[in-house]
Amino acid sequence: MSTPNKPLIQIKDVVIGIPHKRRPTLIIVDKANFDINYGEMVGIVGESGSGKTMICRTMIGTLERRGGKILSGEVIFEGQNLATASDATWKNLRGKSIGYVPQSALAGPNPVLTIEAQLTEALRNTGDTKNIKARSKELLDLVKIRRVDTVMKQYPYQLSGGMRQRVMIACALATSPKLLIADEPTTGLDVTVQSQIMDLLKEIRSTMGTAIVLISHDLALIDEVCDRVVVMHAGATVEVGSVKELEKPRHPYTIALNSSRIDIAKPGSELVTIKGNAPSVGEWNLGCRFAERCSIVQSDCKVGVHPELIGASGTHQSACIHTELLERI
Ligand SMILES: Nc1ncnc2c1ncn2[C@@H]1O[C@H](COP(=O)(O)OP(=O)(O)OP(=O)(O)O)[C@@H](O)[C@H]1O
Ligand code: SF4
Ligand SMILES: [Mg+2]
16 A cells, blocks of 8 residues: 655654652653654664653553653644644544554453453444444454454453454554554564564555554564664654664664674674663763763763754654764774
């Protein structure tokens, strides 16, 4: 399916904080910037705590359920700024134009509802209550679940992890969303099932033209299925580029992530780990938040604010102010 090469959603300078009654607001994401085009598959990678899930929640309007708030910046979806959207606008969008498979979705389906009841609930969201049973079966077919009649009557505990994940994806697809956000959809699944879920996402994208955001710690998996990659570190977007462009990364953090990949390590060589830990939220240093871990850090990296992404949106962008030194790594 051909899709226009223009942004469906744009994350622009988003800052997310957790307000507190007695303490200053805790900033957990500062300088998130990336676009997702119509029909594109974009991977978001970064260590635990880098802000991947919180960024997703800005796109689905559920930040407040985790105590978060967009403090500044814009989330533009088809021309509309979701950062300031009303509850009524979100009611129209959430689960309709934008589908979400949450992190830990394996535990996700409501344990006391049959699969049929879960799909019914998702389909009612569309406002069209006709032929719900037939449409539920179609959704299970779409996510390649066999023995549909039996599965409809089952409860989540009766399904394998891979099947439960397929059900969650079916629920998210009930409204034929333009954007599907899948937050670590393969974590906890064995390698064969992981690859089946990835094949399913690829097929959904190519047959339905759905843009997909895939969050994962697995760079090999992102490389295999995505068009572009967004790299997050300590609440900031530090590099954005196509999978091809990121074969030659322009940020020391991405280079370090690549060096720690098992799939491309030379046989017999020692696996490289990334030096130190990302600074915790509330303890960010001045200047570049990667400075304490960076092998080419310079004195000017540690002053002022965290570097902006350099380069126009849609091109290979990096938030490193010393890319001229990258060949030393
Ligand atoms: N309610 C909260 N109060 C304080 N800190 C929070 C809260 N919610 C999230 N955080 C912090 O915000 C940061 C970003 O969280 P987020 O869940 O987006 O990380 P992530 O990149 O998705 O990590 P993971 O890979 O482990 O899922 C983390 O350091 C987290 O501890
Ligand atoms: S800005 Fe400086 S500290 Fe940050 S990644 Fe680039 S060289 Fe390293
Ligand atoms: Mg997460």
